[in-house]
Amino acid sequence: MDNLSTASTIYALASAPGKAGVAVFRISGAAAQGALAHLGVTKPLLPRIATLVHLKTPQGAVLDQALALFFPAPYSFTGEDVVELHTHGSRAVTKLLLEALQAAPGCRLAEAGEFARRAFLAGKLDLAQAEGLADLIDAETRAQHAQAVRQLGGANSEQVEALRQSILEPLALLEAYIDFPDEEIPESVLTQMRTRVASLTEQLTRLLDDGSIGEKTREGLDIVILGPPNAGKSSLLNILAKREAAIVSPEAGTTRDLIEVPMEIAGYAVTMVDTAGLREAGGAVEAEGIRRARTRAAQADLTLYLYDVSDTAALRDHAAQAPTPGLVVLNKSDLAKAAPTLPFPYLLISAATGEGITALIDALTEQIIARMEHHTPPVITRHRHREALADALATIRRFDPHAPLELICEELRLTARAIGKITGKIAVDDVLDLVFSRFCIGK
Numbered sequence: 001m002d003n004l005s006t007a008s009t010i011y012a013l014a015s016a017p018g019k020a021g022v023a024v025f026r027i028s029g030a031a032a033q034g035a036l037a038h039l040g041v042t043k044p045l046l047p048r049i050a051t052l053v054h055l056k057t058p059q060g061a062v063l064d065q066a067l068a069l070f071f072p073a074p075y076s077f078t079g080e081d082v083v084e085l086h087t088h089g090s091r092a093v094t095k096l097l098l099e100a101l102q103a104a105p106g107c108r109l110a111e112a113g114e115f116a117r118r119a120f121l122a123g124k125l126d127l128a129q130a131e132g133l134a135d136l137i138d139a140e141t142r143a144q145h146a147q148a149v150r151q152l153g154g155a156n157s158e159q160v161e162a163l164r165q166s167i168l169e170p171l172a173l174l175e176a177y178i179d180f181p182d183e184e185i186p187e188s189v190l191t192q193m194r195t196r197v198a199s200l201t202e203q204l205t206r207l208l209d210d211g212s213i214g215e216k217t218r219e220g221l222d223i224v225i226l227g228p229p230n231a232g233k234s235s236l237l238n239i240l241a242k243r244e245a246a247i248v249s250p251e252a253g254t255t256r257d258l259i260e261v262p263m264e265i266a267g268y269a270v271t272m273v274d275t276a277g278l279r280e281a282g283g284a285v286e287a288e289g290i291r292r293a294r295t296r297a298a299q300a301d302l303t304l305y306l307y308d309v310s311d312t313a314a315l316r317d318h319a320a321q322a323p324t325p326g327l328v329v330l331n332k333s334d335l336a337k338a339a340p341t342l343p344f345p346y347l348l349i350s351a352a353t354g355e356g357i358t359a360l361i362d363a364l365t366e367q368i369i370a371r372m373e374h375h376t377p378p379v380i381t382r383h384r385h386r387e388a389l390a391d392a393l394a395t396i397r398r399f400d401p402h403a404p405l406e407l408i409c410e411e412l413r414l415t416a417r418a419i420g421k422i423t424g425k426i427a428v429d430d431v432l433d434l435v436f437s438r439f440c441i442g443k
């Protein structure tokens, strides 16, 4: 990203493309006000006050009536002069306005994530907060929203920064002695170093041992429906999805691919996966489907074992297996005379009549909450954070208090640097690219 010179003024549609009541455009940089003049707006804008303006094309034709806002540097999202235009959300207006801005002096279309990147470079957001912002824009569930708002607000950054500071303090004290090898290091300094290292090791271990709930909240939990052919797996998927996502048929071997349906349960994002019925018979394609079903179930957060309540042979086989974590669900209660007595707990449903589905959702809710709701919200919400903290832990574990002072300082420095990657306190360019390239244009 060598072309991301901050000298140029950038613009983009900030709202979603398409037809809408209102569209919002953002222009950031020294030429932002000039761009406005280029659009035929000559009256000066008062800072942060909405003004009705008439936008014109470079040829002088009426473009749209809009609201314009001016945020003078440094009190803006990017820290630069920012102009925001609220136009009518029409495809034609958007096209004409973007064309007009393209011709404005010193202006160019923003790259993906470039506004947020400038906000980061101006110190308005740290890296973890910028990720929180991206997560908030992407959030679809209550849990994703809560996590993103926390991260954007800086709660995660604060915790990470406290860890980094805890090691920077002894480091600063020790570094002072490197240049004075004849001076004896006071016992208090050495004790502080040892206690900080021990405490950091303990805290990093605890933060890493979080059941990956931050990542799971963002990416969603996998729930896999597994069971013999014709148990009603596809029917169950459809009733949970509230639509005909999978083909239902009395013919065994109908579902062969994995069918994934995103949904929300207990405020969490969930991917519900329907699979090929497990059986020995069937062709090569079905066998491959069964192999995929088993692989996916092995990686799942929760497996839902579904049986036909009348399928006594399958139920006997299930009882004979080693106890498996997951929920056992018996389907087609509408055809059963009575609930069977079995050596394992189960739920009885009918995917045909909907009986027992509420109880099943309650059971799933309970499982998800038990899996996801810890007392303290996670600090790690992406793989990038996990890598950084794991790297810091590996470094601090190598730490030897009897090593030469230069080496001790180097290890402490490396540890602080690894932790600092999360907030970008010691960020290298490739980390920046990794974070901001995932944004879309206009963010």
Ligand SMILES: Nc1nc2c(ncn2[C@@H]2O[C@H](COP(=O)(O)OP(=O)(O)O)[C@@H](O)[C@H]2O)c(=O)[nH]1
Pocket (backbone or CB within 6 Å): 228, 229, 230, 231, 232, 233, 234, 235, 236, 247, 248, 249, 250, 251, 252, 253, 254, 255, 277, 331, 332, 333, 334, 335, 349, 350, 351, 352, 353
């Ligand atoms: N009576 C009754 N039939 C069901 C129920 N659930 C599914 N079926 C029927 O069982 C057959 C197999 O269903 P399907 O969902 O394709 O099963 P899968 O092979 O496990 O995916 C279809 O004919 C469904 O209509 C149920 O709760 N009651």
Ligand SMILES: [Mg+2]
Pocket (backbone or CB within 6 Å): 233, 234, 235, 246, 247, 248, 254, 255, 274, 275, 277
């Ligand atoms: Mg099926």
